[in-house]
Amino acid sequence: MKHLLTIAGSDSSGGAGIQADLKAFAAHGVFGMSVITAVTAQNTCGVTAVQDITPEIITAQIDAVFSDIRVDAVKIGMVSRQESIHAIAEALKKWKPPIVVVDPVMISKSGYPLLQPEACDALIKELLPCATLLTPNLPEAESICGFSICTEEDMEKAAACIIGLGAKAVLVKGGHLEGERADDYLYDGKNGTWLPGERIQTEHTHGTGCTLSSALASNLAKGMDLTEAVTAAKAYVTTGIRHGIALGHGHGPVHHFVEMWKNAE
Ligand SMILES: Nc1ncnc2c1ncn2[C@@H]1O[C@H](COP(=O)(O)OP(=O)(O)OP(=O)(O)O)[C@@H](O)[C@H]1O
Numbered sequence: 277m278k279h280l281l282t283i284a285g286s287d288s289s290g291g292a293g294i295q296a297d298l299k300a301f302a303a304h305g306v307f308g309m310s311v312i313t314a315v316t317a318q319n320t321c322g323v324t325a326v327q328d329i330t331p332e333i334i335t336a337q338i339d340a341v342f343s344d345i346r347v348d349a350v351k352i353g354m355v356s357r358q359e360s361i362h363a364i365a366e367a368l369k370k371w372k373p374p375i376v377v378v379d380p381v382m383i384s385k386s387g388y389p390l391l392q393p394e395a396c397d398a399l400i401k402e403l404l405p406c407a408t409l410l411t412p413n414l415p416e417a418e419s420i421c422g423f424s425i426c427t428e429e430d431m432e433k434a435a436a437c438i439i440g441l442g443a444k445a446v447l448v449k450g451g452h453l454e455g456e457r458a459d460d461y462l463y464d465g466k467n468g469t470w471l472p473g474e475r476i477q478t479e480h481t482h483g484t485g486c487t488l489s490s491a492l493a494s495n496l497a498k499g500m501d502l503t504e505a506v507t508a509a510k511a512y513v514t515t516g517i518r519h520g521i522a523l524g525h526g527h528g529p530v531h532h533f534v535e536m537w538k539n540a541e
């Protein structure tokens with residue numbers, strides 16, 4: 277069995293963050309572990325408060341896992357403070373996990389900042405170069421690249437810019453583009469691939485980005501190549517969005533289909 281670690285924030289409503297990651301890991305039949313970077317008070321309507329975990333406790337959690345257990349892949353989500361980003365980058369240098377998927381979380385769907393403004397530079401300089409694959413949405417890619425992204429051509433330009441900054445591969449997600457499509461663009465510095473996706477008309481998209489990056493890390497750990505891993509992860513999140521759960525009064529979470537136990541006997 278593959279062992280996966282998520283380094284991310286907790287979402288009390290269970291739709292995004294650590295909770296989404298562990299559900300996606302379970303659905304992919306891998307063993308999930310977690311390092312919590314922040315506790316958010318959050319529901320389907322938005323985020324009301326954030327308490328960051330200290331860099332020392334983040335490092336201690338990472339060391340506790342790696343000193344005892346083989347880690348086949350790491351997924352990194354919300355890390356809001358510069359000092360926490362630095363601690364994680366140092367720990368990655370020390371433990372050298374073979375696969376690191378970085379979802380550069382910046383702002384929640386409801387508009388709450390999950391990355392402190394002064395930490396954006398550290399994310400670009402310290403975490404981005406550790407990424408086997410970086411998975412920015414359009415506003416995140418805009419912050420990283422410093423230009424606005426409105427067309428598919430802009431998405432391709434952003435992907436090239438992010439490779440130039442040191443990520444080994446990048447998936448620029450088109451979920452925030454206007455129109456009928458939710459196409460994503462994968463680029464590894466040599467080959468570019470468009471992954472077609474139809475936009476599903478729904479309110480219930482809480483946790484799409486977290487789910488996609490965790491599915492991706494699982495697929496890569498299981499030995500799929502980049503294109504296979506992204507194709508399968510996009511299919512997983514699309515099904516999850518199609519069956520989004522009308523929970524609470526705001527944006528309900530994507531569904532995770534955990535059917536593995538039926539085949540376990
Ligand atoms: N309404 C939709 N219909 C179909 N696919 C979608 C829709 N919204 C997003 N996606 C897809 O979901 C995946 C996650 O992308 P998205 O842009 O939503 O991430 P995100 O903004 O980082 O999410 P989060 O807010 O959870 O951080 C991408 O593959 C994207 O194309």
Ligand SMILES: Cc1ncc(CO)c(N)n1
Nearest residue numbers: 285286287292293354384
């Ligand atoms: C903890 C957490 N991580 C990531 C997201 C994605 O937006 C969120 N809403 N909450």
